[in-house]
Amino acid sequence: MKKQIIYVLTALALLTGCSSNGQKTAPATQNFKYTVEQFADLQILRYRVPGFEDLSLQQKELVYYLTEAALWGRDMFYDQNGKYNLTISRALEAIYTSYQGDRASEDFKALELYLKRVWFSSGIHHHYGSEKFVPGFSEDFFRKALLGVDTKYLPLAEGQTPEQLCDAICPVMFNPDILKMRTNQADGEDLVLTSAVNFYEGLTQTEAEDFYTKMKDPKDETPVSYGLNSKLVKKDGKIYEDIYKVGGLYSPAIEKIVYWLQKAETVAETPEQKAVIAKLIEYYQTGDLKTFDDYAILWVQDLNSRVDFTNGFTETYDDPLGMKGTWEAIVNFKDMEATHRTETISSNAQWFEDHSPVDKQFKKENVKGVSAKVITASILSGALYPATAIGINLPNSNWVRAQHGSKSVTIGNITDAYNKAAHGNGFNEEFVYSQAELDLIDKYADYTDELHTDLHECLGHASGKLLPGVDPDGLKAYSSPLEEGRADLFALYYLADPKLVELGLTPDADAYKSEYYTYLMNGLMTQLVRIEPGKNIEEAHMRNRSFVSHWVYEHGKSNNVVELTKKEGKTYVKINDYQQLRDLFGQLLAEVQRIKSTDDYEGARRLIEDYGVKVDPTLHAEVLERYKKLNLAPYKGFVNPKYELVKDASGKVVDVKVTYEESYVEQMLRYSKDYRTL
Ligand code: ZN
Numbered sequence: 001m002k003k004q005i006i007y008v009l010t011a012l013a014l015l016t017g018c019s020s021n022g023q024k025t026a027p028a029t030q031n032f033k034y035t036v037e038q039f040a041d042l043q044i045l046r047y048r049v050p051g052f053e054d055l056s057l058q059q060k061e062l063v064y065y066l067t068e069a070a071l072w073g074r075d076m077f078y079d080q081n082g083k084y085n086l087t088i089s090r091a092l093e094a095i096y097t098s099y100q101g102d103r104a105s106e107d108f109k110a111l112e113l114y115l116k117r118v119w120f121s122s123g124i125h126h127h128y129g130s131e132k133f134v135p136g137f138s139e140d141f142f143r144k145a146l147l148g149v150d151t152k153y154l155p156l157a158e159g160q161t162p163e164q165l166c167d168a169i170c171p172v173m174f175n176p177d178i179l180k181m182r183t184n185q186a187d188g189e190d191l192v193l194t195s196a197v198n199f200y201e202g203l204t205q206t207e208a209e210d211f212y213t214k215m216k217d218p219k220d221e222t223p224v225s226y227g228l229n230s231k232l233v234k235k236d237g238k239i240y241e242d243i244y245k246v247g248g249l250y251s252p253a254i255e256k257i258v259y260w261l262q263k264a265e266t267v268a269e270t271p272e273q274k275a276v277i278a279k280l281i282e283y284y285q286t287g288d289l290k291t292f293d294d295y296a297i298l299w300v301q302d303l304n305s306r307v308d309f310t311n312g313f314t315e316t317y318d319d320p321l322g323m324k325g326t327w328e329a330i331v332n333f334k335d336m337e338a339t340h341r342t343e344t345i346s347s348n349a350q351w352f353e354d355h356s357p358v359d360k361q362f363k364k365e366n367v368k369g370v371s372a373k374v375i376t377a378s379i380l381s382g383a384l385y386p387a388t389a390i391g392i393n394l395p396n397s398n399w400v401r402a403q404h405g406s407k408s409v410t411i412g413n414i415t416d417a418y419n420k421a422a423h424g425n426g427f428n429e430e431f432v433y434s435q436a437e438l439d440l441i442d443k444y445a446d447y448t449d450e451l452h453t454d455l456h457e458c459l460g461h462a463s464g465k466l467l468p469g470v471d472p473d474g475l476k477a478y479s480s481p482l483e484e485g486r487a488d489l490f491a492l493y494y495l496a497d498p499k500l501v502e503l504g505l506t507p508d509a510d511a512y513k514s515e516y517y518t519y520l521m522n523g524l525m526t527q528l529v530r531i532e533p534g535k536n537i538e539e540a541h542m543r544n545r546s547f548v549s550h551w552v553y554e555h556g557k558s559n560n561v562v563e564l565t566k567k568e569g570k571t572y573v574k575i576n577d578y579q580q581l582r583d584l585f586g587q588l589l590a591e592v593q594r595i596k597s598t599d600d601y602e603g604a605r606r607l608i609e610d611y612g613v614k615v616d617p618t619l620h621a622e623v624l625e626r627y628k629k630l631n632l633a634p635y636k637g638f639v640n641p642k643y644e645l646v647k648d649a650s651g652k653v654v655d656v657k658v659t660y661e662e663s664y665v666e667q668m669l670r671y672s673k674d675y676r677t678l
Contacts (some may be wrong), residue, residue, distance in 0.1 A: 009500070015154055026167050034421040036639055036664050039116055043633035044386065044664045049378050049641055052658050054335065060656035062267045063331055063378050064643050066309045070329035070381040073311070074122075074671055076250045077327050077382040077678040080318070081123035081182060082196045084172045087677060088294040090155035091169060093672055095145045098153055109144070110136035118434050119668040120386055124173065125196060126636060127387050132180055132196070139174045142166075146399035183320050191320035199324040201535060202234035212238050222399050224289035227323035229313045244313060245287030246329075253677040254284050257311065268478060273305040277333035280311065296395040297404045307333045308407075310376070311393060315383060328382035335412045338374035339448075344503055345458045346371040346582035352459050352494060362597040364465045369458045374412040378658075379640050386637030386664075390415050418636065419449060426630045433565070433572040437517050444507070444514035451505055452491045452515050459494070460487025463559070464593045466601035482592060482604050484544035489589035492519065492548075496582045513578050520562060520581075521573045523549025528620050529627040536613050547612030549631050552584040554611070564619075570626065571619055584607075639667045 036044040078085040092115040115137045121127040143166050156165055171178055179196035192205040200208055212226050217645055230241035231249055242249040246258060265332050268274035279295040313325030346369030353367040380388050393408040432438050475482055495512040523545040537543050554561045561581050563574040575581060595603040646655040
């Protein structure tokens with residue numbers, strides 16, 4: 001199980017990402033600008049770090065040192081993504097910062113766009129699709145511009161001329177047939193030879209696989225993560241691992257990380273946390289994967305520290321063979337308020353179970369809610385920057401997870417930034433029926449979006465029971481959308497319950513209406529923006545939202561509970577009776593629970609096939625057309641805040657200041673200059 005990355009098309013797409021919990025939104029800061037800029041298929045956002053000011057000085061210092069340790073790893077990620085990435089990005093930066101020609105010309109603007117994309121991907125391949133993107137300027141323009149740069153700014157290798165530099169990188173940049181994919185997953189090809197990632201050199205997929213097969217002992221119940229922290233090289237007929245460690249590959253970057261980790265160690269909050277940091281330093285110094293597992297175990301067990309972090313070669317999905325860890329780092333601290341909210345929900349789990357509209361025989365006598373930890377990110381780096389996950393679940397080693405557990409967290413301030421940035425992007429203005437619904441959403445959506453997710457995760461999935469002897473896998477392909485529907489319906493039903501106001505979870509008795517409206521708008525219409533024309537709905541969460549929405553729509557028709565109505569030729573969702581809608585959610589919840597508890601395969605099939613799969617082609621075409629006009633970027637990334645130590649006259653640290661002013665370009669140029677190691 002790994003971190004879940006959700007690429008957000010709209011705020012609504014976030015409604016029920018299954019590994020995602022929301023966060024209690026800090027009071028909206030009027031002047032905070034969540035959007036930074038947009039280019040290509042990317043939008044750059046900014047996130048706040050609410051609660052940082054309330055940390056103790058020691059905790060702030062700890063965050064600061066860990067943040068530095070995070071930023072110093074940057075160059076490793078570029079180099080892992082492809083061996084030419086650092087050289088290409090530095091050549092582009094040199095031109096960008098010193099170009100004396102016409103900076104308003106089409107060629108220069110295309111170079112700027114390309115550089116921004118290279119920064120976003122930490123390389124020349126798309127961060128998500130993995131395909132190489134092609135410059136919108138000519139090779140001729142690039143050569144002339146590069147040769148015009150003062151050589152002291154150019155990333156020249158020992159003895160290399162600027163012409164030779166061009167000859168080395170131009171084919172990589174401009175020839176679409178060279179290094180086409182960062183990570184090639186196409187069945188039947190040599191994935192090592194055809195992938196641009198810099199994890200293997202001079203050898204074939206078979207040679208790489210054989211190398212590791214020989215290393216592994218099938219009887220070992222606690223195997224290390226073979227190959228995680230090295231590049232596999234074949235030289236002079238010999239195959240060996242070049243290990244990422246102090247004194248090994250990437251030593252200059254790792255030495256800097258170790259330096260800042262050592263500072264962090266001096267201000268650790270607890271002995272347990274100090275031990276975690278010390279073990280990570282030992283791992284970076286030795287490159288020993290057994291030490292890495294020891295570190296992971298200490299990290300999983302450190303539950304009482306407010307500040308937490310990961311820093312290392314972590315996720316393996318950029319390696320076509322799934323072994324090499326891509327470097328990433330995040331520093332965070334526990335969001336007390338949001339975590340308190342999920343604890344409130346969980347501690348009342350039995351009340352919710354007892355009062356649900358589900359038949360008594362399908363209820364749990366003893367239900368245990370799940371309480372999720374919500375964290376506030378303070379820095380993102382490596383594979384988590386600028387595009388990031390909204391939830392992280394580590395470590396990845398199966399036996400460490402089984403024997404010692406794992407930490408699963410939701411990054412609340414990132415989710416919050418996605419939601420806030422979606423305000424005013426024109427999406428709701430285009431698809432919401434009238435000002436009344438827009439006002440509801442404006443007033444309540446920040447509370448109810450997150451609460452919906454919390455109820456779904458902490459209670460919905462945990463509720464209900466199967467009758468004795470029922471096969472838990474009997475619903476087969478329908479099991480997943482049905483289960484997601486069950487969790488959603490539990491959440492929707494209770495969002496309107498007075499108990500939530502009583503528990504202080506919703507501000508008043510109208511708040512749920514915002515969620516009811518956006519849920520149905522999404523399920524009946526706007527989620528179709530993610531479906532290609534002519535296709536059915538396939539993905540489980542989308543089928544769930546579709547069947548829930550269409551079922552209540554159809555069953556409320558005789559009382560006109562929900563309408564699809566036209567205004568100036570455009571279709572809108574209109575809810576006429578919110579209380580009856582709640583009753584319908586309750587009825588459907590009871591039915592879905594019955595299907596699950598009794599393993600009624602035919603019931604599940606009908607529900608999902610009749611209401612969840614098919615798309616009305618006319619409405620679909622209309623929605624796609626309206627969405628396209630909004631010109632929204634499908635992929636998002638973030639600029640980080642900037643942290644500075646505040647010292648008194650004697651040089652003693654008295655505070656850490658966080659600021660949010662930096663632009664995307666300023667931040668990238670600063671990182672490139674200040675954190676250069678390789
Ligand atoms: Zn779920």
